Amino acid sequence: MLLTDDEKRMRDGAEGPAVAAAMDLLLRYGRAVGAERLCEVRNVAGTMTQPSPVKAALVKEGGWDKAFAVINLDSDGDFAIPDMRVPTCQLQHGFGADALGIVPYPKQSIELQADAEAFYGRHGVNILATCTPYQVGNLPTFGEHCAWMESSAVIYANSVLGARTNCEGIASTGAASLTGKVPCAGNHRDENRHGTHLIEVDPRTGVDNFLDWGMLGYFAGGIAGEDHPVITGDFGRPDINDLKHFGAAAATSGGVELYHIPGITPEALTTEAAFGGAVPADGYGYGPAQRRHVYETLNEIGGSPDVDFVLLGCPHASVDQVRQAAAALEGRSLSAGTELWIMVPRALREIADRSGYTAVITRAGGRVLTDSCPAMSRTAPAGTRVFATDSAKQAHYLPAILGIEAWFGTTEECVDAAVTGRWRGELRP
């Protein structure tokens, strides 16, 4: 790779062993992706604080410096970690102290994480603690190079904001935070950002709500894999919640990191622009039959209609989604055997609290929880066998992670299931 003088200095240790280790990882990684050079980033979103058995052992052995070296830099060296060189934030992680006694999550993990937050905060990591940094003020500008992980955030940043990031990992974001560099490959380069698969939404499909945007995303990921679907045809204008759901689903069923919706995402004013020229003659149709197939796939692990647990807020809910959940729960009470969690960034729970929404949800017996999610923390209410969610991503992952059954439906169907203890969802035309 071609390195600048600055980069050679870092590689050779002029900025200390941690930065040299970070450059070493970036060079190994750069070769692996076939990059010719590095590009500058000053917006890094990674994860340092998430508890794990491996991390707990490393911290015991050599403190957080050691854990960062091994996990976040893939280094065997022993050195102290300097302050972050460029703005860096922590994404979602485990549950915090506000979930103690509410969520079956180990107290030691909560304590380990609190210790991590203190350490990394002192080193200049903004503890956003959400999978949706763009909901709490981390807004890369159009065309800005970033190093983000979290697949649902990456696809949002690339597609909706027009920023440029690959789906980075723990080690590459760690290395980027200490160097302000990342390999300049993949989504960083103009020629790799065009559409690849045309998906045409049939006017009879009725894509105009949160549920349907999630299903369309799940379909698009299945079609495009790691490529770039372009959505055309007949649908209602999506809002941020719809696009959040669409992207999370497409990144789950496939590995989509970038999509275009002409007229709605900023890099594609037209379908021609989305493809950078010739539009494929044949598109993949998304009509009522495809929609039903997606719905059935997402519901195929659901068998029993007795719902123990309802999960909303994946990716983390916006204030407006909390408001909608509160409106659906107003004056009602959850079934005795059912719990309802809605996951939000802790910063936005502050707004839900003062707007009175948290109180409505809590009065009904639900919980507004922060920082994490059942999949990330591998936990659900004790004894959960069957859960329901309005998130295609969570319906996909949670059965594998927790060995439970899943129902997927609308937010209102999920709230009804929480109130009645029974799943009565169905696909409406």
Added chain:
Amino acid sequence: MLLTDDEKRMRDGAEGPAVAAAMDLLLRYGRAVGAERLCEVRNVAGTMTQPSPVKAALVKEGGWDKAFAVINLDSDGDFAIPDMRVPTCQLQHGFGADALGIVPYPKQSIELQADAEAFYGRHGVNILATCTPYQVGNLPTFGEHCAWMESSAVIYANSVLGARTNCEGIASTGAASLTGKVPCAGNHRDENRHGTHLIEVDPRTGVDNFLDWGMLGYFAGGIAGEDHPVITGDFGRPDINDLKHFGAAAATSGGVELYHIPGITPEALTTEAAFGGAVPADGYGYGPAQRRHVYETLNEIGGSPDVDFVLLGCPHASVDQVRQAAAALEGRSLSAGTELWIMVPRALREIADRSGYTAVITRAGGRVLTDSCPAMSRTAPAGTRVFATDSAKQAHYLPAILGIEAWFGTTEECVDAAVTGRWRGELRP
């Protein structure tokens, strides 16, 4: 105006008197702006809760229903206010209970506002309480029609996000919240979104930091007035904080609601695209002399170097700006006679708290405050005669509002002034 059947029904009272009053205001307003029709919006950012003597009297007379009717709908009618028809948020307002005893702000105003928050929260208003709704998750998508007020938020939404809103007012956002409609004029229409004034940044000017982006914005507003400046030439890539400062300044010195920076703002991939065709032959140069002139204008009301008060966070600071302020204050103490306030959305103070930044600032004697600002709440520490700020907007307005002297400089110069009690800022080349 051409009205849809839906709009006629609302006008004629089918949805109740409050909605009819809202439609009446929209029709009066639509004629005033020469609109041919209304357009649909489902993202409203306005202000209902901000205390004022007029509002206090109205609430005493007829409760919050009356206050909303008179102020937010410009109606003389007596009716109850229904729930918001479309997602609606409260922008910045007065100080809240967390400022009690810290900021010289009347307890009655804090109580009136708390009462307002409860009322409007029950009616579905998200109490974001910030001039930067985009920093706490209210992110309109590219091309989305909105009804926002707050000049610094409007210019951000139009220019950086590519959304479409005029600089609405209290009554038009109130009417939009109950109808989901706003006159389709001005920035809502393609033909009104092109650039009008070319501003060419001289390579010697050094526009690559927060201070300079604010000064360039102040210059651009002076040139373009209510029109659409297009910034070209030689400058460093701005981040969200830079663009926030640029826009707030341009909306202050002029009435700019939309600008383009080719390659950085999404509606202008090229300068030609920004102008929708022919680029003006003559641009306005922004070089060292123009830069110095802006600096001197912003500092012309500063006389005494003895600084009583330092204000950061206008528009409301991001977590990263709080981190930078904390880094500048680490291990230092404010001068005995000087106060420092940094204004943030309350939601983001949550993140600053857990990241340890608030503690660093508080240990030094500074304050991390929320919801409001000195200009909005017309207050500063008792006895303030001279203040310093890193915000061109606040330097412009506060002398008029509070009758105090202003110094404008970098964040670091402001922090130094807070620590030493003396202004030593200067314009560096």
Added chain:
Amino acid sequence: MSTPSSPSSPSLAAGAKLTLRGRIVVPGIAVGEAMVSPEPISGWGGIDPAKGTIIERRHALFSACFTGKILVFPSAKGSSGWAGFFQATRLQGTAPLGMVIARISAKSALGAVVTRVPTLTDLDDDPCRVIATGDYVRIDADSGYLEVYKA
């Protein structure tokens, strides 16, 4: 009907009359003395609605009172509090009698609407040039004419 407006009128003799045609913003008729701003006006941070005065320190009309006057100005600038601040002048009894706005925007249009005073815009000559402070003005915003009697 009226005589067409004169293209160059600032130096007209006292008592001379000229008529401009414009677009109706808020209908109604208002008659009074003109207060002409040579530069845009801010609402929030620019006026004090309790007193009906201009408070922006760098403004040409700093400290002048517009209550009971016909306010003639090129455009609105600054915060979106514009209309709310002018609405407050109505509620507090300090409003102008009418407005003539050379170039309107959403901000000033809404401001005129909620101040509820007869207002014209888009005139066939620049009102800030042809009208001087102290001139006597009649806004007919039912028909779309502005009569100016030079002082």
Added chain:
Amino acid sequence: MSTPSSPSSPSLAAGAKLTLRGRIVVPGIAVGEAMVSPEPISGWGGIDPAKGTIIERRHALFSACFTGKILVFPSAKGSSGWAGFFQATRLQGTAPLGMVIARISAKSALGAVVTRVPTLTDLDDDPCRVIATGDYVRIDADSGYLEVYKA
């Protein structure tokens, strides 16, 4: 050097050898039995690093263990935890011996790097088609060759 790869090889007789040429992702040499995934692999939510198994319920290799195998797969999918989860297999002793990735991405490239096992990609034939689970494989990721001995 080696013979060029055969374009159609899945039905080759046991003991037959074929050689593919590819791009080096992580250098080194690894020899072992192949475990071939017909579909993309998730890291987070797709594998259990403590056991070295595939845990995605709908996956063709659900419950299979890749520890000590040469993991051959078309691409990575799902969460950005991919590399971190494969790094954890190294730290917990459950890693594969080497990887052959038909189509690489940032996610799987970093995953191979932090798993620190010899890895090739961009081969001159589709490895998921020409290699079968149980075939014996030699990755030479110093020179960029992959030798397959059909089982």
